[in-house]
Amino acid sequence: MIFNPTKSGLGSLRAAVSRAEDLQGFAPSLWIETSVDDPGRGMAQAALGAGVDLVVAAGGDGTVRSVADGLRGSGVPLGLVPIGTGNLFARNLAIPVNDPTDAVILAFAGDERAVDVVAVEVTRPDGSLESHVSLVMAGIGIDAAMIANTNPELKKRVGWLAYVDAGLRAIPVSKPFRVVYRTDAGRLMRSRVSSILVANLGYLPGNIELVPDAEIDDGNLDVVVLQPRNAFGWLLIWRKVTWENAVLRKTSLGRQFLDLTGGGRRRESVYSRGRSGGIEIDGGSEEVEIDGDEFGTVVAARVRVDPASVVVRVGR
Numbered sequence: 217m218i219f220n221p222t223k224s225g226l227g228s229l230r231a232a233v234s235r236a237e238d239l240q241g242f243a244p245s246l247w248i249e250t251s252v253d254d255p256g257r258g259m260a261q262a263a264l265g266a267g268v269d270l271v272v273a274a275g276g277d278g279t280v281r282s283v284a285d286g287l288r289g290s291g292v293p294l295g296l297v298p299i300g301t302g303n304l305f306a307r308n309l310a311i312p313v314n315d316p317t318d319a320v321i322l323a324f325a326g327d328e329r330a331v332d333v334v335a336v337e338v339t340r341p342d343g344s345l346e347s348h349v350s351l352v353m354a355g356i357g358i359d360a361a362m363i364a365n366t367n368p369e370l371k372k373r374v375g376w377l378a379y380v381d382a383g384l385r386a387i388p389v390s391k392p393f394r395v396v397y398r399t400d401a402g403r404l405m406r407s408r409v410s411s412i413l414v415a416n417l418g419y420l421p422g423n424i425e426l427v428p429d430a431e432i433d434d435g436n437l438d439v440v441v442l443q444p445r446n447a448f449g450w451l452l453i454w455r456k457v458t459w460e461n462a463v464l465r466k467t468s469l470g471r472q473f474l475d476l477t478g479g480g481r482r483r484e485s486v487y488s489r490g491r492s493g494g495i496e497i498d499g500g501s502e503e504v505e506i507d508g509d510e511f512g513t514v515v516a517a518r519v520r521v522d523p524a525s526v527v528v529r530v531g532r
Contacts, residue, residue, distance in 0.1 A: 218260060218263065233272075257282045275300055276300015278507065295326070298311060306319075309329075330433060353416060355413040395497055396498060410443060429489075438489050453485050456484070496516045501513040
């Protein structure tokens, strides 16, 4: 059990794990705390060194991401007990986010699914390189600024809705920036964007389907470029992710309607797909976020998919 000690409900979590151990025939679990300096990667490697049969990450997306990084390629399954704010990775895998006891049962007894991980290498303004991983999505631009400016007290009270507040405050003051990007070995694309995201999965809280065709085990990553020209452009993006992607694209009649009304030809949001990609910011640096955590500023990023590299316990 790798757990974030700052989260609440750890007493009931220990009780739920003890019951699951008895039911599934496990010996008493090894409990390892994360730290500020290491949110889980080193702990996962220590667990592998101890010869465990299962690693369960109890925390938010940051904890899960770091633990998954430590387990990459090991074949040891990862169970999830989501006790964070967004819990996007768990939500996309239909793991209970409001019932830790059910999540523990699933972690001990669920089916196994091999999922992709996105390896992210960022270049800092001073030229230094850093390597990270993403399970959900990484973004440069307004989404990163939104996360950096989220009110922590509001986040504690209302959870992921605090990101909506931060987004409404970020949109009026954010400035578009120029990027050069490419997916796989395709041609270089130049654009003036508000945000560019690399996604491993498609759903956000609130029934927002940002990337409708993204699959967490398809061996690909999806690049989303948001380039609205004005406030009306943001409204069109909102309509796309909450209505077109989430509703109209689900039926043949809805897709015909989109074709007739030109929904597929608008350029406020542009999608591409591949196994790797590169992004360079033209003339400056921008903030970056990975799986809902702020990671400072960058001038470039390279991404590639590491297919089926982590095994996750999921529902049948």
